[in-house]
Amino acid sequence: MAQISTPINSYSLAVHLLVLLVAMLYKQTKKLSLKLRRLIRPAKSTKVNPAISGVSLLQSKPQSELIPNQQ
Amino acid sequence: MSKLRRLAILIPAHNEETVIADTIKSCLKVVTKQDIYIVDDGSTDKTAQISKKYVPHVLSLKPNQGKAEASNTAIAHFKLATRYEYLLPMDADTQVSQHFLEQTLPPLDRDKKQQIACVVGKVIGLKHNFLTTYRIWEYEISQLIHKNAQAKENAIIVCPGCATVYRASIFQQIKIPTGTLTEDMDLTFLIHRQNLGRIVFREKAVVITQDPQDIRNYVKQIDRWYTGFWQCVSKHNIPWAGQPLDAEVAMLATEGLFNGILTLTLIALIPFAFLNHPEVLAIPFLLDLAVFMLPTFFLVIKRHKHWKIFAYLPQFYLIRLLSCLIFLVSFIKVTFGLDKNMSWRKIARYAVTK
Numbered sequence: 001m002a003q004i005s006t007p008i009n010s011y012s013l014a015v016h017l018l019v020l021l022v023a024m025l026y027k028q029t030k031k032l033s034l035k036l037r038r039l040i041r042p043a044k045s046t047k048v049n050p051a052i053s054g055v056s057l058l059q060s061k062p063q064s065e066l067i068p069n070q071q
Numbered sequence: 072m073s074k075l076r077r078l079a080i081l082i083p084a085h086n087e088e089t090v091i092a093d094t095i096k097s098c099l100k101v102v103t104k105q106d107i108y109i110v111d112d113g114s115t116d117k118t119a120q121i122s123k124k125y126v127p128h129v130l131s132l133k134p135n136q137g138k139a140e141a142s143n144t145a146i147a148h149f150k151l152a153t154r155y156e157y158l159l160p161m162d163a164d165t166q167v168s169q170h171f172l173e174q175t176l177p178p179l180d181r182d183k184k185q186q187i188a189c190v191v192g193k194v195i196g197l198k199h200n201f202l203t204t205y206r207i208w209e210y211e212i213s214q215l216i217h218k219n220a221q222a223k224e225n226a227i228i229v230c231p232g233c234a235t236v237y238r239a240s241i242f243q244q245i246k247i248p249t250g251t252l253t254e255d256m257d258l259t260f261l262i263h264r265q266n267l268g269r270i271v272f273r274e275k276a277v278v279i280t281q282d283p284q285d286i287r288n289y290v291k292q293i294d295r296w297y298t299g300f301w302q303c304v305s306k307h308n309i310p311w312a313g314q315p316l317d318a319e320v321a322m323l324a325t326e327g328l329f330n331g332i333l334t335l336t337l338i339a340l341i342p343f344a345f346l347n348h349p350e351v352l353a354i355p356f357l358l359d360l361a362v363f364m365l366p367t368f369f370l371v372i373k374r375h376k377h378w379k380i381f382a383y384l385p386q387f388y389l390i391r392l393l394s395c396l397i398f399l400v401s402f403i404k405v406t407f408g409l410d411k412n413m414s415w416r417k418i419a420r421y422a423v424t425k
Binding site (some may be wrong): 017 | 217219223224323326
């Protein structure tokens, strides 16, 4: 493996540690903002509207399983 | 469209009879023998015969073509770029860990838009003496800190020739470049330059490689690496293409040059320091020890349980200074065209002791 090690690590080590720190902070901030958003917005009602659910059920069924119209 | 096979392992080998069997055995733990391809690059020992005992696909080339050219010939001969989804080139002295593919393939599989060109694993060395311990320490810093940060910047500067799974289709667009002493770094720069995709780093995907056990081989190896680095810098017009790679390489190159000059200055200061002002050398040494050496030593101890590293502290300082000087010399060689007759300097191999 060819690699450039930096035998006397000076500024590249500092720069790379900073990059890792910023990346970590960004990730944590993103996680936190997601959590906060969930806390601020109340969870949606779990009550099911029978009419809507009926439609969606019918739409989700494969064509072969649908009952054909009575002649 | 015919169904592609999943992954091929390609091992270019030149006089590797000491290690080739162990390498093939480690590969057989992760793929079938049908998916292992050996290219015997003009060996004069029993590399080909030993390989044929384990795998059916062995291509012998005469005369020796060099690692990159031999790999290109094998990729074309076995049609690896069109028959396979992924390609793992492997060094003949390297052993792949059992979980390597479990770590490297999922990111490529999930990437339906094919935005990832390759996934890079982590290289670790074996403990033998102060030199191999130095390399373990160096690998830890360079991969845990530098490579992880480079991955975030999309500026990984080298996909190790022994620890990278490539999307095989990229070899329909490019060949492994020749003309430098570090074909893996050259290939990595080419992937950046041609915008072939992102390079992902997976620290948990591990390969175990052999490192030099004596100073002579160590110098040979880093001289090749550093000279290859400067050849790649010159070949790929760094730092003038405006990619993150340019900024990253420019930073490492200037730092390396600065370190080389600093080393020369420190050497020149030794008589003065001993006679009049010992603090001239003592202060930088103590600072380096406290800020850099000791924290990184503890890092290695934590990850490798290698307490003996403390005993090697004086040798580590000598190797660091030597490396800085070689980096400076390699820059001068490439800049003034003194590297033209350089060949791929192979280091001594040794059988792995269980």
